[in-house]
Amino acid sequence: MNNQAISLYELNNLIKGVLNDTLPEMVWIRAEMSDVRVNQNGHCYLEFIEKDRIGKTLVAKARGMIWANTFHLLRAYFENSTKQTFSSGLKVLVQVSIEFHELYGFSLTVHDIDPSYTLGDQALNRAAILKQLEEDGVLYLNKELELPLPMNRIAIISSPTAAGYEDFLDQLHKNAFGFVFYTKLFPAIMQGDRSEDSIISALERIYEYQDCFDAVVIIRGGGATSDLSSFDSYLLAASCAQFPLPVITGIGHERDETVLDVVAHTRAKTPTAVAEFLIGNLTETAMELTEISQDIVSLVSQRLQDETVRLSVFETKNSFILKGWYREQETVLSSARNVLAKGMVRIQRENQNKFAFLEDNLKRKSLQLLKDNQSKFSMLEDSLKRSIQQQYKEELNKLETLDKQLHLSSPENILKKGYTLTMKDGKIVKQSGILRKGDEITTFFPDGEIESIVK
Numbered sequence: 001m002n003n004q005a006i007s008l009y010e011l012n013n014l015i016k017g018v019l020n021d022t023l024p025e026m027v028w029i030r031a032e033m034s035d036v037r038v039n040q041n042g043h044c045y046l047e048f049i050e051k052d053r054i055g056k057t058l059v060a061k062a063r064g065m066i067w068a069n070t071f072h073l074l075r076a077y078f079e080n081s082t083k084q085t086f087s088s089g090l091k092v093l094v095q096v097s098i099e100f101h102e103l104y105g106f107s108l109t110v111h112d113i114d115p116s117y118t119l120g121d122q123a124l125n126r127a128a129i130l131k132q133l134e135e136d137g138v139l140y141l142n143k144e145l146e147l148p149l150p151m152n153r154i155a156i157i158s159s160p161t162a163a164g165y166e167d168f169l170d171q172l173h174k175n176a177f178g179f180v181f182y183t184k185l186f187p188a189i190m191q192g193d194r195s196e197d198s199i200i201s202a203l204e205r206i207y208e209y210q211d212c213f214d215a216v217v218i219i220r221g222g223g224a225t226s227d228l229s230s231f232d233s234y235l236l237a238a239s240c241a242q243f244p245l246p247v248i249t250g251i252g253h254e255r256d257e258t259v260l261d262v263v264a265h266t267r268a269k270t271p272t273a274v275a276e277f278l279i280g281n282l283t284e285t286a287m288e289l290t291e292i293s294q295d296i297v298s299l300v301s302q303r304l305q306d307e308t309v310r311l312s313v314f315e316t317k318n319s320f321i322l323k324g325w326y327r328e329q330e331t332v333l334s335s336a337r338n339v340l341a342k343g344m345v346r347i348q349r350e351n352q353n354k355f356a357f358l359e360d361n362l363k364r365k366s367l368q369l370l371k372d373n374q375s376k377f378s379m380l381e382d383s384l385k386r387s388i389q390q391q392y393k394e395e396l397n398k399l400e401t402l403d404k405q406l407h408l409s410s411p412e413n414i415l416k417k418g419y420t421l422t423m424k425d426g427k428i429v430k431q432s433g434i435l436r437k438g439d440e441i442t443t444f445f446p447d448g449e450i451e452s453i454v455k
Contacts, residue, residue, distance in 0.1 A: 012102040019100050023312045026111065028095050031062075036088045042068030044075075048108060063107040064096070071439065074113050081115035092394075093117035127257050129234045138241040140267045141388035145246045148214045152181045155213040155245070157202045159190045164221030164252055164271035171275035174431075178443070179282045180418035184213070190220045194371055195230040200239050215278075217249040218260070219271040240264060250274035286419055287430050293414060294428075300406040304399065311395055315388070416446045 006014075031048035038044050041389050044066040050059050066074060070350040075086045084090065096113035154172075157164040165185070186205055187199040199218065206216055218240075230236065231251060237259045240247045246265035250273055251258060261267040268274040407413070414421075421444040422429040429441065439454045 008422060009102050012100070012105075016100040016102065019098055023098055026095050027046065028114075028438075030091070030092060030093050030109070031060075032089065032091050033086075034088050036086065038071070042071065044068075044071040046092075063378070064110060066108060066110040069112060074110070078113055078115050078118075082118055084118070092120045124231050126259055129232060130262060133237060133241060133259075133263065136238070138238055139263060141241050142243060142247050142263060145244075145265055145266075147246055147281060149288075151214040151281050152179065153210075153212060153214045154181060154183045154278065155206045155216045156183055156185045156186050157206075157216065157218045158181060158185065158220065158271075159197055160185060160187050162190065162219075162221050164219050164250070167221075168217075168219050168250070168271035168275050171272045172278060175275075175279045176338045177283060177286070178420040178445075179279065179281070179420075180284070181278065181282075194231075196236050199230070199236055203239050203243060206245070207243070213245060215246045215248055215265075216243065217248050217250065217274055217278075218264075219252075220273055221252050221271065231260040235261070236260060237263045247415055248274055248277065264308055289414065289419075290421075290428060290430065297406065300402050303402055307395060307399060307402075311392070314391060412446070420445055 029048070031050055034047045034049045036044065036046040046064045046066075047061060048064050049061045051057060052059050078084075078086050093114040094110050096108040096110050099107045099109055101107070114237040130139065156165070156168070158168075168184065172183065184204040189195045203216070206213065240260060241263040247263075248266045248268065249261050249264040250268040250271040251261065252270050257267070266277060267276050422441055423444070424435065424439055424441045429435065435441065435454050437454055441452050441454060443450045443452060
C-alpha cells in the first residue's frame with residue numbers, strides 16, 4: 001500500500017487551491033454559447049465551446065452559469081444592443097470567474113458581457129460569405145434574370161402555419177384589380193438548425209417543376225433576430241443565387257438584411273410587401289397589354305379604312321377604263337358612218353351606177369368591223385371581270401385576316417384570360433391615382449359587369 005496516495009476529495013481540493021492562488025479573480029473569454037437553458041428559479045445554465053478553424057471539431061468545452069439576478073440584467077442589455085435573442089449558437093465575449101468544486105468540478109460563472117463582440121463577429125461572418133459568393137461569380141446571378149411577363153405563377157417557400165404566409169395569400173388573392181395568381185406552397189422549416197437544409201430541399205423540389213412557375217417567393221413572418229442566422233448560410237445563398245427563376249424574399253425584418261436578401265433578385269420588407277410587389281408588377285403588365293390592345297384596334301381600323309378606299313378607287317378606275325373603251329368604239333363606228341355617208345355622196349356624184357356596189361361593200365366591211373370589235377370587247381370584258389373578282393377575293397381575304405386579328409386582340413378575349421377592365425366616364429382607368437372618393441366606376445368581367453363607388 002502506497003502511503004503517499006491521497007483521496008479524490010483531497011486532489012480536487014488541491015486543484016481548487018491551485019486555481020484560486022494562480023488565476024485572477026475575473027477573466028474575459030471568447031467562446032460560443034451552447035445548450036442555453038433557464039430553470040424555474042431564473043438561473044441560466046449553458047456550455048461554452050470552441051471549435052477549430054474549420055468550425056466542425058470541438059477543441060474546448062466548459063460548463064457555465066449565470067445567477068438569476070445577473071442573468072436578468074445581462075440578457076436585457078445584450079438583446080437590446082444586438083436585437084437578438086440570448087441563445088445557443090452565438091459567439092460572445094464574457095467576463096467570468098473560475099470555479100472549481102470538489103463535487104461538481106470545473107465551471108465558469110458569468111458576470112458581464114460585451115455585445116459589440118457578437119455584432120462584430122456576425123458582421124465579419126456575413127462579409128466573408130458575401131466575398132466568397134462574389135469570388136465564386138454567383139453573387140449577382142439571380143438579379144440578372146428578367147422578370148417574366150405576366151408573373152402570376154408563384155412557388156412559395158414558407159411554414160404552412162406562419163401568420164406571414166396567411167397574410168401573403170390574403171393580400172395576393174384579394175387584390176383590388178381582380179388579378180388571378182396561381183400559387184403553390186412548398187413547406188419548409190423557417191427557423192432553427194434544420195431550416196437551412198429544409199429550404200434548400202424545397203428549392204430542389206421547385207427546380208423539378210421550374211417550367212410551371214414564374215418566380216420563387218421565400219417568406220417568413222416576424223420573430224427573434226437570432227432566428228435569421230440560417231438566412232446567412234453560404235449554401236442557401238449559393239442555391240438561391242444560381243436558381244433559374246427569380247427569387248423574391250420577404251423575411252419580415254426591415255432592419256436586418258441577410259445574405260439571402262443580398263443575393264435574391266428582389267427583397268421586400270415583409271410577406272405582404274412581397275404580395276404588393278407582385279400585384280404592382282402585374283398591374284404594369286396589364287396596363288401595357290391594354291395600351292397594346294388599343295394600338296392594335298386603332299391600326300386595324302385604319303387599315304380597314306385604307307383598304308376600303310383602295311377597293312373603291314380600284315373599282316372606279318376599272319369602271320373608267322370600260323367607259324373609255326366604249327367611247328372609243330362609238331367613235332370608231334361614228335367615223336365609219338361618216339365615211340360611209342361621205343362616200344355615198346361622192347359616189348352618187350361621180351357614178352350613180354357604182355353606188356349599189358359600194359354601198360354593199362361598205363356594209364359588209366362595217367358589219368365585219370363591228371363583229372370583230374364586239375368579239376374583242378367580250379374578251380376584254382371577261383378578262384376585266386376575272387381580274388376584278390380575283391383582286392376582290394384577295395382584298396376580302398386580307399380583310400378577314402385583319403378581322404380575326406382584331407377579334408383575338410379584342411378586350412373581350414383579354415377579359416376571358418382572367419383580366420378585368422375598369423372604366424370611369426367611358427374611359428379606361430390606367431392608374432389608381434386618377435380615382436377619387438365617390439367616383440363611380442364600372443368593372444368588366446368576361447361574364448358581365450359590376451358598378452362600384454370608390455371609398
